[in-house]
Amino acid sequence: MDTRTMAIQAKKASILMQGVSTESKNSALKKIADALLARKEEILEANRQDMERSTAENLAAPLLKRLKFDEQKLNGVVEGIHSLIGLEDPVGKTLLARELDDGLRLYRVSCPIGVIGIIFESRPDALVQISTLCLKSGNAVLLKGGREASLTNRILTQVISEASLEAGMPENWINLLESRDEVNEMLALDEYVDLIIPRGSNEFVRYIMDHSRIPVLGHADGICHVYIDKDADVSRAVDIVVDSKTQYVAVCNALETLLVHKDAAEKVLPALKEALETKSVEIRGCERTRGIISCKEATEEDWKTEYLDYVLSIRIVDSLDEAIEHINTYGSGHTDAIVSQSQESINRFLEYVDSGNVFANCSTRFSDGFRYGFGAEVGISTNKIHARGPVGLDGLVTYKYKVIGDGHLVADYASGKRRFTHRDL
């Protein structure tokens, strides 16, 4: 089936999805969870073949690890589906109810967005998480996973599709794209696809943004900062920097640039250097940093770089405001943290740092849908419109205005014969 036909059918399915009850959606999720367990052997066998082929093709070890979908991961996604069943349905909430006039009432009601195109990395568990989030929020979905995982993705899509059909979901609500060409075709289908969520390298996300009229939700860069304020406790500051930088270096919420107040630098930097060396982190410092500890030189380019590796750039600043300005200039609006004892500094930082996630006295690694208690996330957004930060069910819905009248005409208000009451119900 060509991508256009697939998108048209997904659009049709999305209209039907608007009216599906919470009960039916939860029952479909239950059937999907059961089917994943019942068809475990088929799924694991498909993944074994993907692993074999990718190993033969010399796929890098970290990627092989992400590609692997074993019994433990399968049990994990099934558990995830059961928690999703327990979450409140984001659709059909009355967000506003207002009498406009006698017998004329306005309601703002949450509803699904429609058709969502999601391009994700090699992890097959992401396919299950994303598609079940879309189902619960009433959206049809076009999915494109990594080529390495093609057999696993195919069987997972088939299992999810068949199980949800049995539970009364419309046909074609879930669709799998299999090639990069199909992704390019999808980018042109703004008539049918309402939102694209790309997960991947920043070059890839920028490519998507530049080649589609469809709104894109996600993030290109994750250039995250920690700022150590002048009065910060040294050992706390070191712990937060080490956790932010090294707990998992290859992720978007890992620390990339450390800013240190000039009055804290002499105390913090030597201790920090020692701690980072035990984790094999390369330090690149500004001139003043290199006056205190020996390290490589940081250039202007470093402030703009997301290393995703065991590298940290360090800059000494004269004030909190200089730190805020650095972050707003070089950051990517993802996650930035302050370590400080001063409530005034903390408030100022949280207020004026223009990022989706602004933290005080904790690791940048906390910015994540699971850790926020959202159940799961389709991604982290650095957009400033619609959804910002970790995007869970709430970010997958929009709203419509319903107005119910009794023969009301605008001419009567224009002539002054009737007047609006505008009374919230």
Added chain:
Amino acid sequence: MDTRTMAIQAKKASILMQGVSTESKNSALKKIADALLARKEEILEANRQDMERSTAENLAAPLLKRLKFDEQKLNGVVEGIHSLIGLEDPVGKTLLARELDDGLRLYRVSCPIGVIGIIFESRPDALVQISTLCLKSGNAVLLKGGREASLTNRILTQVISEASLEAGMPENWINLLESRDEVNEMLALDEYVDLIIPRGSNEFVRYIMDHSRIPVLGHADGICHVYIDKDADVSRAVDIVVDSKTQYVAVCNALETLLVHKDAAEKVLPALKEALETKSVEIRGCERTRGIISCKEATEEDWKTEYLDYVLSIRIVDSLDEAIEHINTYGSGHTDAIVSQSQESINRFLEYVDSGNVFANCSTRFSDGFRYGFGAEVGISTNKIHARGPVGLDGLVTYKYKVIGDGHLVADYASGKRRFTHRDL
């Protein structure tokens, strides 16, 4: 000043705007209202010159009417500013408060979007409405009005800028672009401009969407429908169609295509034809329509056309579902209404018509920020993300996540030493 420098300065102002208190914003609005009255003569004189020049250039009468900014219009916008002062501040609302663990708390807090670029038509009153909405929501703004209104727009911007500076607003929060070239330059400044709201012809809006990576909020087309269900009361149906079509033909929420259930057509169409003829509305009908009343022929092209004129296309459908499918295929997701006595039909229509505004038994002309009681609107959105329908203060804010900890590290949760509590506060 070039557009890039203007945008950079607006971005700086927008950061400062994030922290301005409700009190200061309301005091600035009060000073703006006072200054508009105090400098009335300068403003009216500038508008007289714009009117004279535009009259000499043979600007069409309806455009001249929109360009005119007299004492009555000035009093109108001043009154609008006073109601805006009375509206709740959309910034700084805590939308979610959750304990993640002992001493680790998550807050979702509404905040301004940043820098908004707004391109609007010739009405100078729009400049005052839009810029004061941006001020109240804490956003910096780049404005581009119609060339005809250049002198009026210049003095209004100056008055607003000076009065708000006196009240402590940051410099450069309001900026006026004066040429089409500057608009084109702005479209490339996605580093500094967070959102564009274009108001104007659909060709113009599409041009903006195709030439910028910046998110665009608004609508291109307003192809609105009324569907007359089989049991609809004839005189009510006729009244609603006449109001929707003729109360103001040149606006986006005016009716363009009427759908009539086959069982209602024989009764409704002759009465409707009579009523529309008194308003000089040209009817273009499908084949079955032309079997009942004599009128011009409607082609496939008519279903896709926003006339913005005294023209109405009519199609007879076999069922409610056929009407819904027609609307979801040819409509623009703006405003669509059903006239029906059946609660079941009404519910089905409101549920499955995929538009921002779905109405039952009232005129399509009600979809408007003032009529909804939003105070004012920056425009009507047919987007499916961020803001849909009339966009008032609520659509001009986003949110950020604030996490406040006490030295919390992710490694402790990964190792199982600590567990999340996820308790809503």
